[in-house]
Amino acid sequence: MSLTRQIRERVVRALPPERLLPDQQPAYVHSYVYLLGILTLVSFVLLVLSGTVLAAFGPQWWHGSATGRFFNSIHFWSVQVFFFCMVLHLWAQFFMGAWRDGRAMTWVTGAVTFVAAIGTAFTGYLSQQNFDSQWIAVQGKDAMNAVGLGGFFNLLNFGQMYGFHVFILPWLVALLVVVHVLQVRLRGVVKPYPPEERTPSPAGRRTAPKA
Amino acid sequence: MSLRPEEYYRGVRMAPYDLVKEALVASGAVIVAVLVLAAVFSSPDVPPLTIRRVAGETPLVFLQVALGDLDGGGDIASYGPPYNHGTGSVQYIGPVSLQKAMGVQTPIDTARDFVIDPLHELARYDDRLARALAAFEAAPHLQQDWEKAYRGALTKALIRGHAVSVPAGDYGPVGTLMANLLSMGQSGALDGFLLTSSHFYQTDYTRPLLFIQGDPMHSEAAATHLLGTQWGMMNETGSYPGQAWLWLYTFWYQIPPYSTSPNGDAYVWLTMAALTLMLILVPFIPGLNRLPRYLGLYKLIWRDHYYDQRMMHSQ
Numbered sequence: 080m081s082l083t084r085q086i087r088e089r090v091v092r093a094l095p096p097e098r099l100l101p102d103q104q105p106a107y108v109h110s111y112v113y114l115l116g117i118l119t120l121v122s123f124v125l126l127v128l129s130g131t132v133l134a135a136f137g138p139q140w141w142h143g144s145a146t147g148r149f150f151n152s153i154h155f156w157s158v159q160v161f162f163f164c165m166v167l168h169l170w171a172q173f174f175m176g177a178w179r180d181g182r183a184m185t186w187v188t189g190a191v192t193f194v195a196a197i198g199t200a201f202t203g204y205l206s207q208q209n210f211d212s213q214w215i216a217v218q219g220k221d222a223m224n225a226v227g228l229g230g231f232f233n234l235l236n237f238g239q240m241y242g243f244h245v246f247i248l249p250w251l252v253a254l255l256v257v258v259h260v261l262q263v264r265l266r267g268v269v270k271p272y273p274p275e276e277r278t279p280s281p282a283g284r285r286t287a288p289k290a
Numbered sequence: 291m292s293l294r295p296e297e298y299y300r301g302v303r304m305a306p307y308d309l310v311k312e313a314l315v316a317s318g319a320v321i322v323a324v325l326v327l328a329a330v331f332s333s334p335d336v337p338p339l340t341i342r343r344v345a346g347e348t349p350l351v352f353l354q355v356a357l358g359d360l361d362g363g364g365d366i367a368s369y370g371p372p373y374n375h376g377t378g379s380v381q382y383i384g385p386v387s388l389q390k391a392m393g394v395q396t397p398i399d400t401a402r403d404f405v406i407d408p409l410h411e412l413a414r415y416d417d418r419l420a421r422a423l424a425a426f427e428a429a430p431h432l433q434q435d436w437e438k439a440y441r442g443a444l445t446k447a448l449i450r451g452h453a454v455s456v457p458a459g460d461y462g463p464v465g466t467l468m469a470n471l472l473s474m475g476q477s478g479a480l481d482g483f484l485l486t487s488s489h490f491y492q493t494d495y496t497r498p499l500l501f502i503q504g505d506p507m508h509s510e511a512a513a514t515h516l517l518g519t520q521w522g523m524m525n526e527t528g529s530y531p532g533q534a535w536l537w538l539y540t541f542w543y544q545i546p547p548y549s550t551s552p553n554g555d556a557y558v559w560l561t562m563a564a565l566t567l568m569l570i571l572v573p574f575i576p577g578l579n580r581l582p583r584y585l586g587l588y589k590l591i592w593r594d595h596y597y598d599q600r601m602m603h604s605q
Contacts, residue, residue, distance in 0.1 A: 103304045103305065103306060103307055107592055108307060110594065114312070117316045118319070118320060121316045121317045122320050124317075148332065148333070155334075156324045156331070156333070160327075162534070175588050175591055182573075183573035183574065190569050191570060194566055209336050209337060210514070211516070211532075214511050216495075216499060221379065224370075224555075225388075227392035229396075233396060235499045266298070270302065
């Protein structure tokens with residue numbers, strides 16, 4: 080029994096190439112609302128790339144040189160675009176009831192990604208090394224201390240926050256994004272709700288739609 | 291258990307879809323948008339507040355903060371875990387305090403760490419200061435009286451530029467200690483001393499930030515509209531967007547009981563933990579998982595699909 084062959088066959092069975100990169104989708108997918116997911120993904124890639132450049136040159140560079148400042152600005156606006164698209168994507172998926180028909184885990188991984196992304200952005204704001212990061216640190220410390228986390232997760236410790244921001248949390252978000260996207264590809268997007276079936280009530284008022 | 295897409299979409303009208311082209315177009319759009327925003331608006335970068343600046347620009351505030359650290363009346367001196375065994379900022383959820391349960395993990399003795407130890411460093415080169423320090427440490431029973439007298443003297447202090455003159459009083463060596471600490475603050479030496487410990491390399495700003503976290507930082511934050519009552523952490527300096535995604539977290543701090551309770555932070559955490567769990571578990575929560583059906587916004591999102599279906603049925 081070859082474990083390698085078993086794993087390969089299982090992966091190929093679950094995610095054959097035509098499902099990973101489909102060239103056909105339901106006609107209703109031709110809508111701007113389905114672009115929000117890919118826009119979120121693309122802005123995340125831009126975040127990682129601009130963040131990698133910032134990490135490579137260090138804090139003095141992004142504060143002290145025009146080029147560093149520009150890359151810092153790219154990183155700053157990427158996070159704004161990332162969250163703008165991600166929040167719209169999340170709301171859209173909520174209003175579409177995207178967890179239906181066996182897609183609960185796709186929703187769960189997406190929501191957990193959102194929470195992990197907030198943590199990543201928060202540690203990023205703490206790593207800016209300007210007045211805003213000082214202020215967020217001293218304000219946020221009270222909340223962390225109030226629930227007993229401040230001793231371990233010390234917002235005033237730049238080294239620890241920077242480590243979380245540039246390594247631990249981005250890897251977590253990237254892993255969750257991969258799992259989320261694979262789940263979308265594995266199951267496909269959810270179908271629209273069936274048209275409402277309404278029946279007149281004795282009083283002439285219409286009953287609630289069937290879910 | 292979900293069906294495979296091939297089975298799930300049986301009977302659904304399919305159309306050609308170029309996923310890679312879509313990703314490339316999306317990449318182009320995002321890159322252009324971000325580059326334009328970065329080039330036109332740059333990014334916020336208000337310089338950090340330093341102890342040197344506080345001591346130089348607001349020497350009286352510096353002395354009040356330092357005296358609070360020395361006499362134990364300051365916020366951090368009586369804060370509680372994880373810094374010390376005080377009770378001033380200990381929060382509870384019902385009868386339970388997770389803060390107390392975790393104990394002191396980052397020990398801070400404000401009198402020793404923020405005042406006495408830095409002055410001992412300076413006293414190596416200043417005999418008068420060394421004598422004042424020795425007199426202070428040799429008379430623990432008089433320290434409170436001296437500190438109280440000096441606090442009173444500070445209310446009548448005269449400020450001339452960077453210098454603070456206090457009227458003569460019975461505050462023993464405290465005046466000498468405070469004057470020297472102010473000099474140390476104004477020279478920038480205190481910034482360095484609080485950052486440095488036994489290591490050469492430093493990345494932990496806990497002590498210098500705790501020194502200025504009270505009035506000095508609040509004054510600066512009020513001027514830049516960053517106070518908790520001004521939606522604090524989700525704002526950014528200048529006119530830049532901040533962490534707008536923290537709006538719900540910040541919202542709770544604006545309303546009672548969160549805004550008025552001494553346990554407000556713990557309650558906000560508890561509330562947000564419950565709401566976050568609800569968000570993650572939406573598919574499994576009866577009622578909530580059917581809410582989109584009742585809200586009906588899906589009709590707007592899939593309006594073309596429903597229109598096509600109506601047309602098909604009417605033919």
